[in-house]
Amino acid sequence: MIGRPTGVVFAVSVFFLACGCVEAAVSVSPVIIEAVEVKRGQIFEILCQNGNQHEVTIELSLALFDQDETGRVLFLEDAAEVERAGSALAVDTGEFCLEPGGERTVRLELVEDDFDHLYAVLFVTPRRGGVQTRFAVLLLLSTVDSQLEMSVLSWEKQADALALTVENRGLRHGLWEGELLLYDELDQLAEQRRISSGVVLAGRSRGVEVPLPPWVYRVEILSVQPGQAR
Amino acid sequence: MVRHKVLAAVLLATVMLGIALGVEASGTVTFFVKIEPGLKISSPDTLTFAPVAPGQTDVQDLNITVWSNVRWQLLVEAIGYGGEGGLRSTLEIGDLGNWHELSAEGDAVYVGQPPTGSEGITMGVPFRFTPSFADEPDDYSFQVKLTVVPAL
Numbered sequence: 323m324i325g326r327p328t329g330v331v332f333a334v335s336v337f338f339l340a341c342g343c344v345e346a347a348v349s350v351s352p353v354i355i356e357a358v359e360v361k362r363g364q365i366f367e368i369l370c371q372n373g374n375q376h377e378v379t380i381e382l383s384l385a386l387f388d389q390d391e392t393g394r395v396l397f398l399e400d401a402a403e404v405e406r407a408g409s410a411l412a413v414d415t416g417e418f419c420l421e422p423g424g425e426r427t428v429r430l431e432l433v434e435d436d437f438d439h440l441y442a443v444l445f446v447t448p449r450r451g452g453v454q455t456r457f458a459v460l461l462l463l464s465t466v467d468s469q470l471e472m473s474v475l476s477w478e479k480q481a482d483a484l485a486l487t488v489e490n491r492g493l494r495h496g497l498w499e500g501e502l503l504l505y506d507e508l509d510q511l512a513e514q515r516r517i518s519s520g521v522v523l524a525g526r527s528r529g530v531e532v533p534l535p536p537w538v539y540r541v542e543i544l545s546v547q548p549g550q551a552r
Numbered sequence: 553m554v555r556h557k558v559l560a561a562v563l564l565a566t567v568m569l570g571i572a573l574g575v576e577a578s579g580t581v582t583f584f585v586k587i588e589p590g591l592k593i594s595s596p597d598t599l600t601f602a603p604v605a606p607g608q609t610d611v612q613d614l615n616i617t618v619w620s621n622v623r624w625q626l627l628v629e630a631i632g633y634g635g636e637g638g639l640r641s642t643l644e645i646g647d648l649g650n651w652h653e654l655s656a657e658g659d660a661v662y663v664g665q666p667p668t669g670s671e672g673i674t675m676g677v678p679f680r681f682t683p684s685f686a687d688e689p690d691d692y693s694f695q696v697k698l699t700v701v702p703a704l
Contacts, residue, residue: 351590
């Protein structure tokens, strides 16, 4: 924070660091990298493009991420987690300049594979003075390709929705996919609906809420994965 | 008889050659493409609030545009705001009519947003500033960080 009392006007003007009012547009892809059976030495590539009319300096940094019970991504940026990410992955550069309209492919090398799963994030940050934007490239890596161990931990039919909690007991991330059988007041099967939990990280569970039509009287849940019907 | 057989063979060979040429002329090629998940964001460098006195508030919208072909979420965090020696005034971010004080931990403003399509989506993220009597009259500046991340 920068401040110097003027003692003249009893008012506060707050502004995001001023350095012009130029709009900045940068794009990054892919922003999710999912890989199983990864091995040391494996390379992942991320393309950064500058859509601006001016040069942009891009900074790169690594951290870890997790997800909460709603499935939301949580960044783990403490020193220990940053160090852990940096010991497993090596970026080919810490920063670079992109010419107007230019692009560059960033290479990430897996330098360590003594894990079952690694959830790392590469932050791609265009260097700017004021409103800082950054991209989070999520890497969901697993050294194994074991069978998914997804299950519905609990579920509850509410007035206008079905609330599910899906658990992943496996060693790698995955999706739970299932089918809802919706019965009406006469207990007749009236509709079948496919649903998906979204990605659940290894050892995590997440809630899923599915809106239901008002006529639904009873619900059955079937897993599309073999042996997991409920 | 032999002559007829020869003629028939020549005719058959001609037809086969024609078919072969025809197949080549109207041949199709299968293209394989892969589209990666990508994100693009555009935002102004600055957002300036009007001068306000303690107890008053000023609301400004930060207009940002996001392009994404996957579900995404946006996190907002203040850098160096409210820490030791920092502003005691209140900076809040609007979320569906509710105001949440902005923290250094990051607030998820838009969660589980659908893909935007080619036009992208422009959003006015509202910020509300309320000065405190604990802060001296002055011009202040601080940084706000927007992180766009694919939703899982």
